[in-house]
Amino acid sequence: xxxxxxxLGTLKCLQYWPEDINGECKHGxxxxxxxxxxxxxxxxxxxxxxxxxxxxxxxxxxxxxxxxDKDVPDTTWCLVDFWRxxxxxxxxxxxxxxxxxSAGVGRSGTFIALDNLIAQAQIENCVRPxxxxxxxxxxxxxxxxxxxxxxxxxxxxxxALLIGTHHWVTRQFESVYNFMIGKDIETSKxxxxxxxxxxxxxxxxxxxxxxxxxxxLVNDHIGTQNEAMIIKATETKPQCIVLxxxxxxxAFIALTSLHDNTAENVWSLVEKQxxxxxxxxxxxxxxSHKADTYHGQKEGGRFGRYYVNLTEERNDRGFEERxxxxxxxxKGSSLKTFKQFYMPGMNKDPERQSxxxxxEAILTWQxxxxxxxxxxxxxxxxxxRSGLVVVLxxxxxxxxxxxxxxxxxxxxxxxxxxxxHIIHSAAQLRICYDAILDxxxxxxxxxxxxxxxxxxxxxxxxxxxxxxxxxxxxxxxxxxxxxxxxxxxxxxxxxxxxxxxxxxxxxxxxxxxxxxxxxxxxxxxxxxxxxxxxxxxxxxxxxxxxxEDxxxxGxxxxxxxxxxGxxxxxxxHDxxxxx
Numbered sequence: 001x002x003x004x005x006x007x008l009g010t011l012k013c014l015q016y017w018p019e020d021i022n023g024e025c026k027h028g029x030x031x032x033x034x035x036x037x038x039x040x041x042x043x044x045x046x047x048x049x050x051x052x053x054x055x056x057x058x059x060x061x062x063x064x065x066x067x068x069d070k071d072v073p074d075t076t077w078c079l080v081d082f083w084r085x086x087x088x089x090x091x092x093x094x095x096x097x098x099x100x101x102s103a104g105v106g107r108s109g110t111f112i113a114l115d116n117l118i119a120q121a122q123i124e125n126c127v128r129p130x131x132x133x134x135x136x137x138x139x140x141x142x143x144x145x146x147x148x149x150x151x152x153x154x155x156x157x158x159x160a161l162l163i164g165t166h167h168w169v170t171r172q173f174e175s176v177y178n179f180m181i182g183k184d185i186e187t188s189k190x191x192x193x194x195x196x197x198x199x200x201x202x203x204x205x206x207x208x209x210x211x212x213x214x215x216x217l218v219n220d221h222i223g224t225q226n227e228a229m230i231i232k233a234t235e236t237k238p239q240c241i242v243l244x245x246x247x248x249x250x251a252f253i254a255l256t257s258l259h260d261n262t263a264e265n266v267w268s269l270v271e272k273q274x275x276x277x278x279x280x281x282x283x284x285x286x287x288s289h290k291a292d293t294y295h296g297q298k299e300g301g302r303f304g305r306y307y308v309n310l311t312e313e314r315n316d317r318g319f320e321e322r323x324x325x326x327x328x329x330x331k332g333s334s335l336k337t338f339k340q341f342y343m344p345g346m347n348k349d350p351e352r353q354s355x356x357x358x359x360e361a362i363l364t365w366q367x368x369x370x371x372x373x374x375x376x377x378x379x380x381x382x383x384x385r386s387g388l389v390v391v392l393x394x395x396x397x398x399x400x401x402x403x404x405x406x407x408x409x410x411x412x413x414x415x416x417x418x419x420x421h422i423i424h425s426a427a428q429l430r431i432c433y434d435a436i437l438d439x440x441x442x443x444x445x446x447x448x449x450x451x452x453x454x455x456x457x458x459x460x461x462x463x464x465x466x467x468x469x470x471x472x473x474x475x476x477x478x479x480x481x482x483x484x485x486x487x488x489x490x491x492x493x494x495x496x497x498x499x500x501x502x503x504x505x506x507x508x509x510x511x512x513x514x515x516x517x518x519x520x521x522x523x524x525x526x527x528x529x530x531x532x533x534x535x536x537x538x539x540x541x542x543x544x545x546x547x548e549d550x551x552x553x554g555x556x557x558x559x560x561x562x563x564x565g566x567x568x569x570x571x572x573h574d575x576x577x578x579x
Contacts, residue, residue, distance in 0.1 A: 002101040012102040072152040109143030196426040203416035245394040251369040254377040264304025278376040318354030387422030
């Protein structure tokens with residue numbers, strides 16, 4: 001769904017689902033139950049249960065809300081992120097996707113064209129926007145309705161293919177890391193530097209994606225029960241910036257300044273927003289930090305209508321951890337606990353291990369990121385240091401909650417679209433890669449999913465890199481010829497073990513087949529000593545067999561290298577970088 005129900009006072013779509021969660025409505029012979037919802041800044045995912053003729057099925061509705069009629073969204077990333085959410089939600093689904101807006105031509109046509117073009121890039125390694133739009137218009141008039149939408153389609157496609165949706169699992173990350181720190185032959189830049197340039201261009205193109213709490217609205221918490229109004233950024237310097245992460249629309253609330261706020265303002269914000277955690281970076285001395293007016297003391301203190309007591313202090317892992325208990329001076333209010341994590345260091349980037357220890361302490365205390373308990377951020381360096389922690393905290397939460405999945409690029413792009421000063425240099429992006437590499441790996445050895453289930457796009461001119469790879473391969477072959485016999489013997493032992501396992505697997509498969517088929521098939525399988533055809537599905541064993549053949553064939557190996565060099569390069573590329 002790519003339209004809102006009402007736009008500019010005009011009804012664009014009738015609501016065809018129940019008003020409230022767990023509510024029901026009926027259209028014709030179909031009963032619809034509203035089972036649940038997940039909200040992000042730009043879109044919502046509703047779970048609906050539909051029942052007809054006694055059969056019930058689950059329908060997931062993806063509702064994109066940031067697309068004006070006959071216009072385009074503020075950024076390309078928001079639509080690419082929405083497309084990614086739709087594409088990855090259930091990749092086993094083979095039924096058609098129902099797409100609608102208001103008239104079913106402009107916004108619907110643009111989204112369908114984007115989906116087709118990304119698929120075309122994956123399959124054909126090229127894109128033809130003109131041909132795709134022409135084909136859609138032959139089927140339905142005015143698909144991709146305006147010139148602005150056609151231009152936006154190209155920009156969103158570039159966003160998806162150049163920056164991409166980079167999904168890895170932890171067991172893949174070391175290989176990805178080694179590739180990304182490598183240099184491009186033509187530019188002499190590392191691929192991380194190239195990636196940062198693309199991310200920066202994308203962020204600079206974004207037009208006011210940030211959601212902010214305007215100056216002075218924090219004061220509205222005093223003496224009122226209303227939440228602070230969250231609005232788009234204005235020319236006025238914002239008091240706080242709200243950052244979304246991992247589908248949580250208010251994962252972080254960043255304080256941009258506190259010089260004109262009383263301690264009561266701060267504790268009111270903590271209490272009203274449900275904050276349990278503050279991360280603070282300060283340019284001031286340690287003594288000045290301890291003298292902050294909003295900090296409580298061990299003997300207790302009062303700040304306006306709040307009683308605040310410092311109950312515990314720790315400083316043994318490169319940061320200071322303070323635990324407070326606080327209570328509002330109103331009837332029936334309960335005592336609450338709040339932790340502050342203070343990272344010293346003036347204007348330099350925090351040490352990597354200290355950041356990882358800090359993130360571990362936060363996750364141990366708070367658990368996961370949540371809109372109900374946003375993390376308060378205070379950084380006097382305009383996100384130069386807190387941006388690192390925000391990105392890494394979001395990414396490590398993803399690793400923990402999504403079975404070891406990593407999408408560092410998505411996190412950085414999303415954060416920079418909300419606040420451009422987050423990850424302000426290629427060096428900081430490199431720190432993020434280094435920190436994820438250092439983070440204790442998620443135990444995904446028992447997962448049976450193929451690496452192909454996780455994908456990312458990173459298209460680049462790899463001709464020079466392939467030449468270098470060929471040279472490296474030749475050097476490696478020379479080195480392999482000079483290897484000791486011990487290495488060959490160890491490799492032979494490993495191959496023997498693999499062959500034994502393959503023979504056992506083949507015998508078991510043949511025995512199972514014998515129940516329904518003739519014994520001749522079993523004999524044929526048993527007589528097959530090499531098991532080449534039976535092991536086609538085992539990529540690793542095939543690679544080992546190929547290496548063994550290459551080592552044994554001598555001159556034939558050189559001929560095969562000459563003939564199949566391009567194929568080998570493509571295989572290497574496919575193993576790490578292609579969709």
